[in-house]
Amino acid sequence: MPKKIRVLIAKPGLDGHDRGAKVVARALRDAGMEVIYTGLHQTPEQIVETAIQEDVDHIGLSLLSGAHMTLIPRVLELMKTNNMEDVTLSAGGIIPDEEAEMLKAQGVVGVYGPGTPTQEIVDFIKNTVKRK
Amino acid sequence: MTEQNNEVSALAERLESGDRRAAARIISMLEDNDTGARDIIKAIYPKTGKAHIVGITGPPGAGKSTLADKLTRAVRASGRSVGVVAVDPTSPFTGGALLGDRVRMQDHFTDPEVFIRSMATRGWLGGLAKATKDVVKVMDAMGKDVIFVETVGAGQSEVSIIQAAHTSIVVEMPGLGDDIQAIKAGIMEIGDIFVVNKSDRADSARTVSEREMMLDLNQSKAAWRPPVLQTVARDNKGIEELLVKIDEHMVHLRDSGQLDDYFKKQVRAEFEDLLREELAKYMLEEYTAKNVLEKVLEKLERRELDPYSAVQQLMEPLCKK
Structure with missing residues (x-):
C-alpha cells in the first residue's frame, strides 16, 4: 500500500478567518491526502506537538494577522528542538514578498499568497514531502 | 533485514519510555501496513491489556469529540493518563480524508500525559479503521490508563466498536x-x-x-442495566456523572468475570481475523503464481463454474491430510 501523505493545516495566533485554511484543507483532501485540521487560535507549541503525535509529513500554516514574523520562526525553532528534520513547513496568507524571502531563508519551503491556485499547492506539497 | 529489526526494537524501546515521536511513527507503520509493523506488535504485545478502553459512538454531530475532550479533562483531573484515537472517514473517491476531531480537543495538545491520534478509515467499514485496534495497543503499551476510541459518525450498523472497547458509549441528541x-x-x-x-x-x-423504555423492554436479566445520562458536553455538564458510570462499568466487568470473557473473545476474534486474512492472501498468491487463479476466473466468467465449487476445488489440496 502506498504511504499516505499526512498534512497538518493549522492557524497560529489570533486571527479568526479560516476560510483559506479550509479551502486548502479540502483541496489536499481531494488530492488523496489525509489532512488534520485543528481549528483556530493555535500556539506554536500546540501546532508542533500535534504534528509530532499525528506523524505528519508537512505542516501548512495560515496567517492573516500580520504576526507571521513572530509565530513562524517560533514554529521552526520548536521543530528543530524536536529533531523534525523530515517534516516540511509552508505558510499561506498575507505575507509581503520580502518577508516571504526571509522566512524561506529560515527554512519555510513554500509561501502562498492570495489567489494561488490550489493545484499549485497540491503539487508543491507532493513534490516537497520528504519520504520517510 | 537485521537493520530493520534493530530499528523496530529501538522504536519499541523508545515507546516504552513514553517517547511520543516513536509512538507516532509506530502508529503510521501500522496504518500503512509497513513490513516492520507486525514486529512492533510482537514486541509490545506482552505490555498490553492494562488500559481501560472506552468507545464513543453515535451519529455525526452528536458531540462525540466534545465529549471525548471533556471526558479527557475529567480523567486527567483524577490523575490518570489518557489516549484518544479519533476516527474520521476516508473519501471513497479520492482516498483523502479530513480529520477534524482535534478541533474540539485543543486544551490537551500540550499535556504530556495525553496522546491523541486522528485516523482515517481507509476504506474500512464498521466505524473504525483496520489498524484502530493495533493503535490502541500502542497507546496501551505507552502506559495510558484510559483510551477513548471515537468512531466515525455512525449510522445504524457501525458496531465494530464493541470488539475494540471494554465500555461502549452511544451518544445521541434530542429529536433524532x-x-x-x-x-x-x-x-x-x-x-x-x-x-x-x-x-x-x-x-x-x-x-x-x-x-x-427500550432498555426496560430488554428481556435478559443482565446484571448491568445500561444507564441513560444527560449531558451538555459544550458546557461541561454531566461529565463527572458520566465518568463515574464509566468507572463503575469497569468494576462491574471485573467483578462479574465478564472482563475475562471479553479478553477471551477479543483474542479469538483477532486471531481468526488475522488467520483468515493471511490464509486468503497466501492462497491468492499461490494460485496466481501457478496460473490457476486466472483459469478459474475465466470459467466463472463463462458461467461454466460457480463460485462455491471454485472455492471448494481450490481448497481441496489444503483439506487433504
Missing part, C-alpha cells in the same frame, strides 16, 4: 428519530452507557424516556 428507531437492532443494542448530549435542547426528556 422516535421510539421505533430506539428498538431497532444494531447500534441501539451496543451501548453499555447511553448519553443524550445537547440535553439543554427541547425534547431531551422524551429522548431519555424512550431510551429507558
Whole structure:
C-alpha cells in the first residue's frame, strides 16, 4: 500500500478567518491526502506537538494577522528542538514578498499568497514531502 | 533485514519510555501496513491489556469529540493518563480524508500525559479503521490508563466498536428519530452507557424516556442495566456523572468475570481475523503464481463454474491430510 501523505493545516495566533485554511484543507483532501485540521487560535507549541503525535509529513500554516514574523520562526525553532528534520513547513496568507524571502531563508519551503491556485499547492506539497 | 529489526526494537524501546515521536511513527507503520509493523506488535504485545478502553459512538454531530475532550479533562483531573484515537472517514473517491476531531480537543495538545491520534478509515467499514485496534495497543503499551476510541459518525450498523472497547458509549441528541428507531437492532443494542448530549435542547426528556423504555423492554436479566445520562458536553455538564458510570462499568466487568470473557473473545476474534486474512492472501498468491487463479476466473466468467465449487476445488489440496 502506498504511504499516505499526512498534512497538518493549522492557524497560529489570533486571527479568526479560516476560510483559506479550509479551502486548502479540502483541496489536499481531494488530492488523496489525509489532512488534520485543528481549528483556530493555535500556539506554536500546540501546532508542533500535534504534528509530532499525528506523524505528519508537512505542516501548512495560515496567517492573516500580520504576526507571521513572530509565530513562524517560533514554529521552526520548536521543530528543530524536536529533531523534525523530515517534516516540511509552508505558510499561506498575507505575507509581503520580502518577508516571504526571509522566512524561506529560515527554512519555510513554500509561501502562498492570495489567489494561488490550489493545484499549485497540491503539487508543491507532493513534490516537497520528504519520504520517510 | 537485521537493520530493520534493530530499528523496530529501538522504536519499541523508545515507546516504552513514553517517547511520543516513536509512538507516532509506530502508529503510521501500522496504518500503512509497513513490513516492520507486525514486529512492533510482537514486541509490545506482552505490555498490553492494562488500559481501560472506552468507545464513543453515535451519529455525526452528536458531540462525540466534545465529549471525548471533556471526558479527557475529567480523567486527567483524577490523575490518570489518557489516549484518544479519533476516527474520521476516508473519501471513497479520492482516498483523502479530513480529520477534524482535534478541533474540539485543543486544551490537551500540550499535556504530556495525553496522546491523541486522528485516523482515517481507509476504506474500512464498521466505524473504525483496520489498524484502530493495533493503535490502541500502542497507546496501551505507552502506559495510558484510559483510551477513548471515537468512531466515525455512525449510522445504524457501525458496531465494530464493541470488539475494540471494554465500555461502549452511544451518544445521541434530542429529536433524532422516535421510539421505533430506539428498538431497532444494531447500534441501539451496543451501548453499555447511553448519553443524550445537547440535553439543554427541547425534547431531551422524551429522548431519555424512550431510551429507558427500550432498555426496560430488554428481556435478559443482565446484571448491568445500561444507564441513560444527560449531558451538555459544550458546557461541561454531566461529565463527572458520566465518568463515574464509566468507572463503575469497569468494576462491574471485573467483578462479574465478564472482563475475562471479553479478553477471551477479543483474542479469538483477532486471531481468526488475522488467520483468515493471511490464509486468503497466501492462497491468492499461490494460485496466481501457478496460473490457476486466472483459469478459474475465466470459467466463472463463462458461467461454466460457480463460485462455491471454485472455492471448494481450490481448497481441496489444503483439506487433504
